[in-house]
Amino acid sequence: MARYTGPVCKLCRREGVKLFLKGDKCLTKCTLERRNTRPGQHGASRARKESGYAKQLREKQRVRRTYGVLERQFVKHFGAAANRPGKTSENLLQILEMRLDNLVYRLGLADSRAQARQLVNHGHFAVNGRKTDIPSFIAKPNDVITVRERSKGLEYFKARALMLAQKGVPTWLSLNTNELSGRVITIPSRADLELPFDEQMVVEYYQR
Template identity: 90%
Template sequence: MARYTGPVCRLCRREGVKLFLKGDKCMTKCTLERRSTKPGQHGTSRARKESGYSKQLREKQRVRRTYGILERQFVKHFGLAATRPGKTSENLLQILEMRLDNLVYRLGFADSRAQARQLVNHGHFAVNGRKTDIPSFIAKPNDVIVVRDRSKTLEYFKTRAELLSQKGIPTWLSLDINALSGRVVTIPSRADLELPFDEQMVVEYYQR
């Protein structure tokens, strides 16, 4: 399965914002705070005035890299968002948020989306009682995500259970710490998502 395997701090420097790709480590050991220039030999060059296309591209890359999705799959998500009723920009964010790897991250079972993706790939989770190891699986309201019984005996999930009480989860999700399970209460609205994106620019990028 294709995925980005390079240094993730480089991505934050390129986008000029914290993307929190390393989870809690981004709060204490952030390369962007020490080196705010863009990566590469031209990173310290004088900044040029950005064109409209350049701004749209950067915003699209910010969203895509935050969720850890490569271009081909991101285009598929955008195509799905465009076919749904309502605003394409809000539909896109809802699809990204309802991905299984993102839900595992939001529920606190992982410190980053990359870690959540790995946990899902290794088959540690079930959705509505069925083992699901596809990170791009799109959940629906009332779907229940639970750590599988055989995985609950692993030291990782035993430790994670102790930390879940300290994690804050979005209001559109519910969490049962004792059962190591979570439920999608409703599809999140844009107001529920505190994201530093201008998703409308992503729509403009693909519709140019």
């Protein structure tokens, strides 16, 4: 499966905002706070006035990179969002939030979406009792995500169980710290998602 393997701090510098691609480390060790310029030889040069297209492109890239989705998969998600009833922009965010790798991250079972994606790929999780190792799997309300029994004995998940008691989860999810499992209560609305995006610009980018 193709994925970005370069330095993630460079992505935050390119977008000019914190994307929290390294989890809690972004709160204590943030390259963007020390080097608030675009990467590359001319990153510190005088800023140019962005066109409407450039603003739409940057917003699309921010959303895509935050969720760790490559362009081909992102276009697929956008197509699914456009075919659903309701606002395409909100549908897109809901699809991204209901991805299995994002749910593992939201439940606090991983420090970042990239780490969550790796854990899912390695087969540590089950959805409704069935092993699921596809990060792009789209969950539904009442689905239960559980750490598999064979994985609960790993040192990582033993340490994670102790940390979960100190972490909260979004209101549209529930967490059972004893069982290392979580349940999707409902599909989140835009008001439930505190995201620094203007997702309508993403829609405009693809519909231009």
